[in-house]
Amino acid sequence: MFWDPFQQAVMTSSQRTSRENALLKLRQYQDPVFRCGMGMLILHWSRQIGKSYTLAAWAVKRLLKYPGRLVTVLSNSKSNGSEFVVKATEICGLLGKALEIADLSPDERIENMRMEVRIKVGRRVGRIVVLAANPRTARGFSGDLILDEFAFHEDSVAIWDAAEPIISSNADYACRVASTGNGRFNMFYRMANESSPYNVSRIRRTEAYGMGVRIYDPATRKSITPEEARANTLDKASYDQNYECAFNDENMAMLTLALISGCEYGQLVGEPEECRICSQDWTRDALDFLSKCKGPLGVGLDVGRTRDITVITIGERIGGVIFTRAILRLSSMRLPQQLERLRPILQLANFGRLSGDATGIGLGLVEFAQEECGAYRAEGVQFSSREKRSVRGIEQSDSALVSELMALDLLAVFEARGIYIPSEMALRDSLRKPERIVTAGGSVRIAATRTEAGHADEFWSMALMVRTLKSNAASFGYDAPEESPGGESARFEKRGSMLI
Numbered sequence: 001m002f003w004d005p006f007q008q009a010v011m012t013s014s015q016r017t018s019r020e021n022a023l024l025k026l027r028q029y030q031d032p033v034f035r036c037g038m039g040m041l042i043l044h045w046s047r048q049i050g051k052s053y054t055l056a057a058w059a060v061k062r063l064l065k066y067p068g069r070l071v072t073v074l075s076n077s078k079s080n081g082s083e084f085v086v087k088a089t090e091i092c093g094l095l096g097k098a099l100e101i102a103d104l105s106p107d108e109r110i111e112n113m114r115m116e117v118r119i120k121v122g123r124r125v126g127r128i129v130v131l132a133a134n135p136r137t138a139r140g141f142s143g144d145l146i147l148d149e150f151a152f153h154e155d156s157v158a159i160w161d162a163a164e165p166i167i168s169s170n171a172d173y174a175c176r177v178a179s180t181g182n183g184r185f186n187m188f189y190r191m192a193n194e195s196s197p198y199n200v201s202r203i204r205r206t207e208a209y210g211m212g213v214r215i216y217d218p219a220t221r222k223s224i225t226p227e228e229a230r231a232n233t234l235d236k237a238s239y240d241q242n243y244e245c246a247f248n249d250e251n252m253a254m255l256t257l258a259l260i261s262g263c264e265y266g267q268l269v270g271e272p273e274e275c276r277i278c279s280q281d282w283t284r285d286a287l288d289f290l291s292k293c294k295g296p297l298g299v300g301l302d303v304g305r306t307r308d309i310t311v312i313t314i315g316e317r318i319g320g321v322i323f324t325r326a327i328l329r330l331s332s333m334r335l336p337q338q339l340e341r342l343r344p345i346l347q348l349a350n351f352g353r354l355s356g357d358a359t360g361i362g363l364g365l366v367e368f369a370q371e372e373c374g375a376y377r378a379e380g381v382q383f384s385s386r387e388k389r390s391v392r393g394i395e396q397s398d399s400a401l402v403s404e405l406m407a408l409d410l411l412a413v414f415e416a417r418g419i420y421i422p423s424e425m426a427l428r429d430s431l432r433k434p435e436r437i438v439t440a441g442g443s444v445r446i447a448a449t450r451t452e453a454g455h456a457d458e459f460w461s462m463a464l465m466v467r468t469l470k471s472n473a474a475s476f477g478y479d480a481p482e483e484s485p486g487g488e489s490a491r492f493e494k495r496g497s498m499l500i
Contacts, residue, residue: 020061023094028211029203030054034061038199039171043178044192046205046243049213051178052080055146056087058176062144063119063126064097070126070143074133074159076152078110081130084148088117088128138162145175151182151189160187181241183248193247205229205243236429253432254407255459259414260431264423275422276326280333286326287344290314293325296352299345300465301369302457303338303362304330310338310365311461314345315419317469322419324465327427327458335361339368346372354378355468357460379471381406381464406463407434413466421462430458 026034030050033043034057045051059071075081085101092099100118110132117128131137133153139162153159167175177198179188192200206226209215217224217232224232226243233239235257240246265275276286290297293316300313310330315322330338345351346369354373356366358380369378386399413419421427433456 020095024057024091026054026057027208027213029201029208030057033201034058037174039174040167040198041176042188042191042196042198042200043176043203044188044200044245045178045180045203046208046245047180049203049205049208052084052148053087053091055148055176055178056084057091059128059144059146060088060091060095060097060119062174063128064095064121066126067121068124068126070141071128071146072137072141072143073128073130073146073148074137074153075113075130076133076149076154078108078113078132080149081113081115081132084130085115085117085128092117092119133159135159135162139166141166142170142173144173147175147177147179149179150177150191151179151186153186156187181245181247189247202245204245232425234425234428235432237432254411254434255414255431257428257432259411260421260428261423263414263417263419263421265420266423274420275324277422277424278326278328280330281341282326282328282344286328287348290326290345291348291350293350294318295348295350297325297345297348297350298322298352298465298469299354299356300461300463300468301342301354301356301362301365302461302464303357303360303365304457309457311457312342312345313458313461313465315465315469320418322413322466322469324419324421324462327422327461329457335364338365342369343372346378352377353468353471355381355464355471357381357383357464359383379468381467383460403460406460406467409470410459410463410466419466427458430456431462434459 020034024034027050030053033041033054036058043051043055055073059073062071063069073081073084075084089099089101097119100116102116102118104114104116106112111134113130113132115130117130119126119128129141131140133147133150135155135158138159141163145163145167147153147159147163150156150159163175167173177188177191179192181189181192183189184193190196191198192202205213205215209226215224215226215229216222217228229243230236230239237246237248237253241248276283276289278286295316298315298317300311300315302308302311302313304310310333312326312328312330313324314326316325317323328341330341333341342365346354351373354366354369354377356362356369356378358366359382363380366378366380370380372378381402383401383403385402387402387405388399421431
């Protein structure tokens with residue numbers, strides 16, 4: 001159930017200018033949560049927009065409204081627990097309320113954390129007790145409960161199993177469950193997803209920005225918009241989960257940022273970035289550079305027209321390692337013009353072989369390449385067809401989708417550090433799109449989700465390039481040429497061996 005805080009924020013003028021709100025300076029989305037009287041509320045909020053501050057204000061208010069109250073906070077870390085106490089202290093100061101703070105933790109271990117904020121109203125002392133999050137502490141409270149950053153609690157299912165009977169036993173008890181997302185395999189996801197039976201307050205960074213939350217660029221420290229922040233981030237899936245209330249699937253991206261960055265040019269001392277990236281047409285410098293490569297060059301061609309772009313990725317294999325030498329992106333371009341961009345590559349003296357997407361409109365470009373250089377040097381690949389994999393010369397009995405085999409081949413090359421790629425944000429984003437999907441039957445599938453930025457076009461173009469370069473050999477490990485101890489391949493470290 002989606003609880004709309006903006007509807008709740010429609011208040012009378014006197015309420016909106018109350019003394020508490022004026023002192024605490026709550027934003028439009030914080031105020032209704034602070035005032036909300038319902039027993040159960042889930043807060044699925046962006047990071048860094050005042051979630052803990054709002055919860056601390058709510059906890060203090062409960063102690064002031066109900067003298068002698070106990071509010072238990074289960075926190076996932078000592079630092080987060082301490083920060084909650086600091087915020088509660090700040091709020092008491094703003095409201096002019098005296099308080100006592102006590103750290104009753106017997107040692108520094110997180111499981112023994114126990115901090116208290118005590119507020120006396122009349123003759124009764126209310127307490128905010130901050131404890132380590134575990135099923136044992138979840139069974140020991142009687143009063144209001146806050147599960148802070150619940151998606152990051154270990155044993156979140158067991159914690160809720162322990163806490164729910166206590167919440168359900170007394171209509172006077174209230175519970176606030178708050179967190180940013182942390183995948184889909186935890187209790188917070190069950191509580192906060194679209195089919196949740198609970199009231200959910202969902203505040204994205206974009207919405208918070210529209211209500212005054214500032215965003216600053218990590219490098220320049222200049223004020224930027226949410227759109228600019230997302231464009232600049234290296235991992236857009238993590239950004240969306242942290243700031244735009246998406247839930248990442250634990251079927252994580254096939255290629256992690258660690259794998260990708262470990263294969264980018266510049267990882268070896270003194271190794272220059274030897275790749276040309278072009279848009280809409282080859283530059284003269286790029287063609288000259290390709291013509292000087294020792295080759296033979298392998299070409300991967302992923303074809304698009306409107307929604308998807310065409311990407312041509314060219315690689316050179318040296319000593320068992322693939323070096324990405326050039327990438328050309330063609331956007332919203334008719335096939336005759338795309339043919340003109342492909343022709344100069346096929347005419348290079350060191351052109352070796354091409355593997356091209358022959359699904360749909362890509363068939364025309366592949367047939368053109370076959371006429372230009374011969375069918376044996378231009379392979380048409382149907383992504384939806386199936387192949388039997390040969391491993392160590394033995395053909396496997398079961399077939400698999402060609403697209404999945406190519407994706408696994410590309411993964412194997414990255415895991416073996418058998419490829420170099422340029423360091424570029426758009427390329428990283430595309431390589432991160434395909435995901436491993438575990439089906440109900442337990443089998444693993446490969447899927448590339450479509451976004452406004454495309455359909456992993458660079459990923460598939462690179463996978464096709466790897467396919468064509470591996471066609472004559474099985475190992476992507478480094479095989480140093482005996483005759484060139486000080487030659488070209490000797491400049492690169494041994495990067496391991498991977499049979500694919």
